[in-house]
Amino acid sequence: MMLLSTFSFNAGTTNSHFRTAFFFTIILLIITTTMWELHWRRQGYTPNIKDSAGLWAKQRSRIINEGKRGTVIIGSSRVLFGLNLEVWRDEIDKTSPIQLSSMKSAPIVLLRDIANDKHFSGFLVIGVTPGPFFLGNSDIAGLIINYQNETLAQAWGQQISQSLENRFAFMDSEANLLSSLEDINWPNRPIKMQATLETPKLANMLANRQANMWLKLEQDTSYQNKIKSLWSMGLKPLLFKQPESKKLQRIEEVTSLVKQIRSRGGEVIFVRLPSSGLYRTWESNELPKNDYWNRLLSVSNARGFHFEDYEKLRQFKLPDTSHLANNEAIAFTRELAKLIKPVYLKWHTQLYYQDDK
Numbered sequence: 001m002m003l004l005s006t007f008s009f010n011a012g013t014t015n016s017h018f019r020t021a022f023f024f025t026i027i028l029l030i031i032t033t034t035m036w037e038l039h040w041r042r043q044g045y046t047p048n049i050k051d052s053a054g055l056w057a058k059q060r061s062r063i064i065n066e067g068k069r070g071t072v073i074i075g076s077s078r079v080l081f082g083l084n085l086e087v088w089r090d091e092i093d094k095t096s097p098i099q100l101s102s103m104k105s106a107p108i109v110l111l112r113d114i115a116n117d118k119h120f121s122g123f124l125v126i127g128v129t130p131g132p133f134f135l136g137n138s139d140i141a142g143l144i145i146n147y148q149n150e151t152l153a154q155a156w157g158q159q160i161s162q163s164l165e166n167r168f169a170f171m172d173s174e175a176n177l178l179s180s181l182e183d184i185n186w187p188n189r190p191i192k193m194q195a196t197l198e199t200p201k202l203a204n205m206l207a208n209r210q211a212n213m214w215l216k217l218e219q220d221t222s223y224q225n226k227i228k229s230l231w232s233m234g235l236k237p238l239l240f241k242q243p244e245s246k247k248l249q250r251i252e253e254v255t256s257l258v259k260q261i262r263s264r265g266g267e268v269i270f271v272r273l274p275s276s277g278l279y280r281t282w283e284s285n286e287l288p289k290n291d292y293w294n295r296l297l298s299v300s301n302a303r304g305f306h307f308e309d310y311e312k313l314r315q316f317k318l319p320d321t322s323h324l325a326n327n328e329a330i331a332f333t334r335e336l337a338k339l340i341k342p343v344y345l346k347w348h349t350q351l352y353y354q355d356d357k
Contacts, residue, residue, distance in 0.1 A: 051103070051205045057147040059209050062098045067120035069351070071097040071344075074107045074114070075127025076136075080211045081203060081323040082273040083125070084333040091337035092344055093123075099209040101127060102143065103202075106136030108250065113144050115257040121264040123344060126254075128272045128296070128304075129322075130287040134247045200227065202323070218325045227320040232278055247292065255300040267347040269340065270296065270304035273332070274313070277321035303343050305336060 063072065071093060073083060080101035089096045100110060107126055114120050127133075200223070203211040216223050258268045272293060275283060289308065297304045307313040312335045316328045324332055 051209065051211075053143050053146040054150070055205070055207070055209060056100065056102070056143045057150050059098050059100060060143075060147045063114075063117060063122075064119050066095070066098065067117070067122050069122055069348075070095060071123045071125065072114065072120065073097050073099050073101055073125045073127065074110045075101040075125075076105055076107070076129045076132045077101070077103040077202070077211075078129045078273045078275070078322060079125075079127025079271065080209075081213055082329050082332060083127075083271075083336075084330045085208055085210045087330055087333040088337060091334060092341050093348075096208055097125070101209075102140050104132075105140045106132040108133075108136070108253070110140050110144070111254065111257050115260040118264070120261070121266040123347060124261060124266060124268045125340075126268060126270050128270050128293065129275075130272075130283045130292065134250050134287055134292055200230075202227070202320075212326045213319070213323060213329075218319055224319045228277070231320065231322060247287070251292070251296050251299055254296065258300045258302055265351055267343075268300075268302050269343060270300075270302060271336065271340075272304070272306040272308075274307045274316050274318060274324065275322055276318050279321045305339050310335075310339065 062070070071088070073079060080099065080103065083097075083099075085096050085099060101107075102110075111126065114124065201214050202217055203213050205211055217227060261268055270293075289306065293304065293306055296302075305313075307316075313332065316324055316332050318328075319325055
């Protein structure tokens with residue numbers, strides 16, 4: 001009996017110690033998480049959605065139900081930043097476009113994918129950033145493969161991730177120790193270390209893949225110069241003359257894909273968003289508007305809107321010479337919508353007229 005009492009006493013003591021340890025572990029976890037969250041908020045990070053393959057797939061899947069009448073936007077980061085989806089919805093077609101543009105990618109691979117998708121016969125907006133558009137090979141193939149093979153578990157995982165990312169700044173994919181080390185003014189900092197760091201943060205992403213320029217990039221001059229320097233290094237490999245045939249082949253392929261989309265009743269337009277500084281100089285010298293943009297529109301027989309052709313589209317500032325800041329993007333989209341809406345309405349009217357037949 002005494003042994004049983006002793007055992008009960010020891011078990012009770014053990015449970016009490018366990019509960020105490022568990023309680024203090026939870027308290028420590030809460031304190032640590034709070035401090036980590038406050039640290040990143042002080043660095044300018046805020047809760048936002050990670051631009052993951054799952055998020056892209058979620059938007060791509062909308063084409064199945066919305067592709068017959070909906071608007072899809074493809075291109076590189078310039079059109080991802082520069083077209084405001086809410087303004088488009090309010091000013092043009094009352095529905096939010098499907099934003100499939102991607103950072104550091106050319107639209108050609110995705111254009112092939114959409115042209116071959118029988119679900120799509122809608123309104124396609126193609127952002128033309130001259131370098132990637134005429135010379136680039138897209139790295140978006142992995143996103144397409146992920147979308148085609150996505151499982152139900154992966155789709156649910158994306159939903160769970162989004163709910164957490166919307167609440168915690170430290171879950172930003174670019175909020176990591178390397179990004180903190182990168183901002184330290186190291187004496188005689190080795191160049192090799194710089195080369196290993198990823199491209200700094202540029203934007204915050206919403207669930208509909210609306211990319212809004214990060215406030216630090218909008219407001220911090222030193223950070224802007226840092227990004228401009230990266231763009232300068234990125235342009236160096238492109239400074240070598242590319243074969244003329246390669247650029248013309250790209251125009252021919254795009255024209256063929258545009259015809260394929262139109263054969264199903266869809267429509268395609270091209271938009272050229274602003275650039276400035278070194279970027280604009282390089283684009284003007286290497287891919288002159290008259291030789292490539294004008295040829296693209298002529299051969300494809302498509303409408304296009306180039307910022308240089310419209311005074312109200314030339315008046316916007318770009319903090320990093322390549323992307324519009326948030327308020328600038330809103331104002332730019334509002335002006336661009338005035339030009340695009342007549343084209344959209346003409347296509348939309350013809351579409352319904354054909355359906356009535």
